[in-house]
Amino acid sequence: MIEISGLSKTFGLGANAFTALDDINVEIRQNEFFTLLGPSGCGKTTLLRSIAGFVDPTSGSLTIEGQDVLPLPPYARPVNTVFQNYALFPHMTVAQNIGFGLEMQDRPKAEIKQVVGEMLELVQMAPMADRMTSQISGGQQQRVALARALAPRPKVLLLDEPLSALDFKLRKEMQIELKRLQSETGITFVFVTHDQEEALTMSDRIAVMSSGRILQIGGPKDIYDHPAERFVADFIGDTNFLEATLQSVAGEVATVTLPSGKTVAARAVQGGGQSGAVTLAVRPEHAVLTKESGLLDGVLENIVYFGTDTHYHITLDGGSAFVVRKQNQPNTGEGFEVGDKVGVSFEAGVGQVLRD
Amino acid sequence: MAKSRAFDVRRQTGFVPIALLCFLVLYLPIILLVVYSFNKGESIAIWEGFSWQWYVKAWQNEKVQDATILSLIIATSASLIATSAAVMAALATTRTRGFRGYTFVFALINQPLMIPEIVTAVALLIFFAMIKVATGYTGLMYLIIAHSAFCIPFAYMPIRARLQGMDLNLEQAGADLYGTPWRVFRRVTLPQLWPGVLAGSMLAFVISLDDVVITEFVKSAGQDTLPTYMLGQMRRVITPEVNAISTALLAISVALVIAFYLLSKGGTQTNRE
Ligand SMILES: Nc1ncnc2c1ncn2[C@@H]1O[C@H](COP(=O)(O)OP(=O)(O)OP(=O)(O)O)[C@@H](O)[C@H]1O
Ligand SMILES: [Mg+2]
Numbered sequence: 282m283i284e285i286s287g288l289s290k291t292f293g294l295g296a297n298a299f300t301a302l303d304d305i306n307v308e309i310r311q312n313e314f315f316t317l318l319g320p321s322g323c324g325k326t327t328l329l330r331s332i333a334g335f336v337d338p339t340s341g342s343l344t345i346e347g348q349d350v351l352p353l354p355p356y357a358r359p360v361n362t363v364f365q366n367y368a369l370f371p372h373m374t375v376a377q378n379i380g381f382g383l384e385m386q387d388r389p390k391a392e393i394k395q396v397v398g399e400m401l402e403l404v405q406m407a408p409m410a411d412r413m414t415s416q417i418s419g420g421q422q423q424r425v426a427l428a429r430a431l432a433p434r435p436k437v438l439l440l441d442e443p444l445s446a447l448d449f450k451l452r453k454e455m456q457i458e459l460k461r462l463q464s465e466t467g468i469t470f471v472f473v474t475h476d477q478e479e480a481l482t483m484s485d486r487i488a489v490m491s492s493g494r495i496l497q498i499g500g501p502k503d504i505y506d507h508p509a510e511r512f513v514a515d516f517i518g519d520t521n522f523l524e525a526t527l528q529s530v531a532g533e534v535a536t537v538t539l540p541s542g543k544t545v546a547a548r549a550v551q552g553g554g555q556s557g558a559v560t561l562a563v564r565p566e567h568a569v570l571t572k573e574s575g576l577l578d579g580v581l582e583n584i585v586y587f588g589t590d591t592h593y594h595i596t597l598d599g600g601s602a603f604v605v606r607k608q609n610q611p612n613t614g615e616g617f618e619v620g621d622k623v624g625v626s627f628e629a630g631v632g633q634v635l636r637d
Numbered sequence: 638m639a640k641s642r643a644f645d646v647r648r649q650t651g652f653v654p655i656a657l658l659c660f661l662v663l664y665l666p667i668i669l670l671v672v673y674s675f676n677k678g679e680s681i682a683i684w685e686g687f688s689w690q691w692y693v694k695a696w697q698n699e700k701v702q703d704a705t706i707l708s709l710i711i712a713t714s715a716s717l718i719a720t721s722a723a724v725m726a727a728l729a730t731t732r733t734r735g736f737r738g739y740t741f742v743f744a745l746i747n748q749p750l751m752i753p754e755i756v757t758a759v760a761l762l763i764f765f766a767m768i769k770v771a772t773g774y775t776g777l778m779y780l781i782i783a784h785s786a787f788c789i790p791f792a793y794m795p796i797r798a799r800l801q802g803m804d805l806n807l808e809q810a811g812a813d814l815y816g817t818p819w820r821v822f823r824r825v826t827l828p829q830l831w832p833g834v835l836a837g838s839m840l841a842f843v844i845s846l847d848d849v850v851i852t853e854f855v856k857s858a859g860q861d862t863l864p865t866y867m868l869g870q871m872r873r874v875i876t877p878e879v880n881a882i883s884t885a886l887l888a889i890s891v892a893l894v895i896a897f898y899l900l901s902k903g904g905t906q907t908n909r910e
Binding site: 333334335354355356357360361362364366368369370371372381382385386429430433 | 804806807809810811812813814815816817820824825828829
């Protein structure tokens with residue numbers, strides 16, 4: 282559907298040059314909910330704007346359904362954008378905003394009227410069709426922006442942090458609504474966010490970005506359970522990092538020796554080495570705490586109660602910190618006390634070896 | 638200034654009297670001017686009773702009629718030309734990314750505000766004299782061109798302010814929704830800009846209507862605008878007819894200023910979320 286290869290963008294010249302996109306390679310599939318996730322300034326907007334045609338890439342290629350779109354101006358690309366601040370036309374009504382794209386395409390009046398009506402229904406804004414856009418709430422503006430971008434039936438819908446201005450409840454509603462629209466319309470969604478939870482709950486696939494590069498592409502579970510790099514593991518969720526020694530790799534299974542001297546099977550990383558010092562990532566909820574000695578041993582430093590779960594902060598024998606997260610049960614009272622000597626264990630295949 | 642309070646300029650000795658004096662000097666003559674335009678007698682200093690006669694006289698005076706028509710033609714043309722130029726200049730200075738010599742272009746547009754008017758007037762006089770010799774044309778175009786030129790910065794300022802306050806994303810949204818540059822300008826940029834365009838054109842209109850110095854230098858024989866006609870009259874006999882014309886001009890200006898104020902206020906309101 283969208284194929285991007287070797288795409289780079291450098292702003293400025295000479296000493297002021299800044300590489301905002303660095304050799305981006307990605308293929309986005311038909312009717313996929315594809316998310317660009319990364320911290321502020323990592324180049325998400327720049328990548329999105331390159332697809333829309335507002336940024337001219339320095340090098341690389343970008344095709345949509347096999348057609349090279351880089352020579353095309355924004356108005357000739359089969360792509361619509363939901364802007365971060367909505368960018369609704371303040372001098373037009375809700376209905377006129379939604380019809381704008383169709384009008385620019387010189388569609389017949391009757392068709393415009395019909396499609397605008399359908400879109401108003403779709404985003405549940407029909408009662409407000411004749412309001413000016415300054416007279417509707419933030420969440421309603423967001424829905425109008427969505428309807429305006431969907432009305433011309435683009436092949437691709439680009440969304441730049443469209444939910445970031447909404448409060449928590451509305452945000453949850455809109456997340457569900459977006460997923461519904463995506464499956465109802467069959468349009469490919471490219472969604473930008475820096476909210477990892479939003480990315481995990483909504484996406485078919487996620488591309489994690491940092492400093493202009495894509496570090497990892499994969500499904501939400503894949504990215505969460507098997508981060509390939511330290512940055513990814515750190516950015517999404519909480520993670521324990523262990524200094525370990527790689528003994529051998531057989532396919533996806535890596536055998537590593539922990540600082541305690543014990544050996545465990547972990548998941549190998551693509552393109553990683555066969556042996557040597559590596560970092561092992563273990564999610565806090567994937568480890569268990571025991572009173573007996575475990576894979577790792579240490580002293581319980583702190584217990585933090587969070588309602589749904591409890592975090593146990595442990596100082597391992599080597600001196601490094603480790604957190605175990607345990608879901609709370611009705612009959613609590615596991616009997617762990619601060620200062621106890623405890624063991625930490627995790628099953629084979631749970632740890633993930635990281636690329637350095 | 639006995640006790641030390643937080644510094645407040647209003648507490649300076651004599652601030653209030655000075656401020657009042659300024660207002661008095663500014664507005665008392667205008668009030669007198671208006672009052673004496675209704676004088677029954679020929680004097681502009683001795684009150685002899687109320688009458689409309691000077692307005693009637695001015696209205697029937699053919700020279701005043703001609704000068705009024707000329708003033709309106711020039712002010713309207715200059716306002717239209719200056720506003721169009723100002724829209725383009727404002728687009729060029731806000732919509733393009735900072736280019737080399739940006740400050741220079743900016744200064745160039747605002748040049749008429751900074752160069753003494755008399756210098757511009759003399760320069761135009763010499764320049765147009767050369768053209769007159771070369772072409773033999775002595776028509777109105779010289780005045781219209783001159784007025785358009787010095788009105789541009791006045792039209793430019795409110796338009797530029799409006800453009801700068803405008804969300805760039807709107808135009809990008811227009812382009813994203815299949816609008817070609819021209820259609821985006823017509824359907825998105827211009828409607829947003831409209832209050833600024835109106836305000837700018839009215840400002841240009843008033844400035845042109847009011848000009849004496851450049852008009853006096855550039856005009857050919859027999860081309861009198863209202864201000865230059867009045868100036869000519871003052872050199873001979875001064876009657877309240879001049880007061881009457883001034884009062885009429887004042888009324889037009891005040892009306893336009895009020896319209897300008899209302900428009901720019903309405904503009905900021907629709908701009909708000
Ligand atoms: N026109 C420009 N000129 C120079 N540098 C730019 C320009 N646009 C973006 N950048 C730089 O490129 C980098 C990436 O910007 P971008 O807007 O893509 O970040 P982002 O990932 O969308 O961040 P955020 O989450 O804050 O929106 C930033 O460091 C930014 O300063
Ligand atoms: Mg951004």
